[in-house]
Amino acid sequence: MAHSDQYIDKLRKSGLRPTKQRIKICEVLFDADKTFHFTIKELVKIIENQANIKVSLATVYNTVHAFMRKGYLKEIPLNASQSYYDTNVTHHHHFFDEEENKLIDIHQDDVDEVNIKRTIPGKKIRSVEVIAKIVSDNQSQK
Amino acid sequence: MAHSDQYIDKLRKSGLRPTKQRIKICEVLFDADKTFHFTIKELVKIIENQANIKVSLATVYNTVHAFMRKGYLKEIPLNASQSYYDTNVTHHHHFFDEEENKLIDIHQDDVDEVNIKRTIPGKKIRSVEVIAKIVSDNQSQK
DNA sequence: TCAACAGTTTAGAATAAATATAATGTATTA
DNA sequence: TAATACATTATATTTATTCTAAACTGTTGA
Incomplete structure (x- = not known):
């Protein structure tokens, strides 16, 4: 399988042995058409639903x-009370909808480059x- | 005392009764010459060191x-594993030094205004x- | 091919931040 | 000042995350 090989490669390059569990995690994370956001709990749930492989929290x-x-x-x-991860590692930003607890990507092109004029010596x-935290705009409903 | 009155005022405006504990918390948070960053645990420790008032974690x-x-x-x-709070509520940004676990303010004037071109309907x-996460710049040491 | 080793998985325990609880105490008000 | 509503506290609970140690598996080299 081409995909599986890809994942094995990715894992080896990361210095990780390609185990059943890790390949399954790769499938979920990197096989999708789209990038996505997830919490550890969500990832475990997705794996449970997709595979008959059992993966422990610690492994994830x-x-x-x-x-x-x-x-x-x-x-x-x-x-947030739990960490959110992103499979999209390209440079981009996020809206966070505080009411629905939902993350939305903001493409790099939609934000002018953030130019920080100050520097810290040695860093x-x-x-x-x-x-950018967003909330319902009730102005428009009045 | 003028300061105490100020805090009582602030508390009342927040719909909070001015209790010993809350006034002490105000003193620590709002009496300083400078704004600062803190975690709950740090705040409790500061109060313990400064006052002979006992304040429970829950109250803080x-x-x-x-x-x-x-x-x-x-x-x-x-x-972070714990939440960081800021007494500086004006618009500004932060460096986070990942090696020293330290926050540094970036004044609003040191960052061009972030202009997000995308909008979310109804929000x-x-x-x-x-x-901005910063790390040691080892380039310059080579 | 297989033994031995090094790395991996796992269940469950440990940790730690944050929140909830319920009894006791205190500020407010009339 | 008494009655009430709100606060404080110690403690228990919850929840995410990390740790541990035993069992397991991929890898390597003979």
């Missing part, structure tokens, strides 16, 4: 973190994230 | 949340936050 945490270290996933900076910027 | 949580609802404090959007933007 470990693998997601390994993929993050390798840059295959990124965490979305949100003050470099690793990433810049914009989170 | 409740009061901080009440102040947040009123806009006297804001939460900094960070994926309005409530806040826009920029988090």
Whole structure:
């Protein structure tokens, strides 16, 4: 299978052994047509629904973190009770709908590049994230 | 005392009764010359060190949340294991030093206004936050 | 091919932040 | 000042995440 091989490759490049569980996680995360946002709990649920492989929470945490270290996933900076991850690791930003607890991508082209004029000696910027919190616009309903 | 009155006023405006504990929390949060960042645990520790008033965790949580609802404090959007709050509620952004776990303010003037061209029907933007993660710049040491 | 090793998975325990509870205490009001 | 409504507190609970140690599996090399 071409896909499976791809995942095995990806895992090897990450220094991870390609196990049943990890390949399944890859399938869920990287096989979709579209990128998506997820929490660990959601990911476990998706795997449960799609496969007859049992994957423990610990394995999912470990693998997601390994993929993050390798840059295959990124965490979305949100003050939520649980962490949200993103399979879209290209440079982009997010709306967070506080009422529906939903994340919406903002394409890089839709935000002027954030230009920070200040620097910190000895430090470099690793990433810049914009989170725009949105709520219902009741103005228009009055 | 003028300050105390100020706090009582602030509390009343928030719909909160001015109790010993809450006034103490106000003193710590709003009496400083400078604004600052804190976690709940840090706030409790500061109060313990400064006063001979005992304040329970629950009260601190409740009061901080009440102040947040009123806009006297804001939460900094960070994926940390604990929430960081900011007494500076004016519009500004943050560096987050991932190695030292430290937040640094970026003044509004140091960032061009973030202009998001995309809108979501029926929603309005409530806040826009920029988090720039910084790490040691080893380039310059080579 | 297979033994041995190193890395992996897992259930369950541990940790820690945040929230809920319910009894006791305090500010407010009339 | 008494009655009431709101606050505080210690403690228990909840929940996400991390840790642990035993059982298991992929890999390597003979």
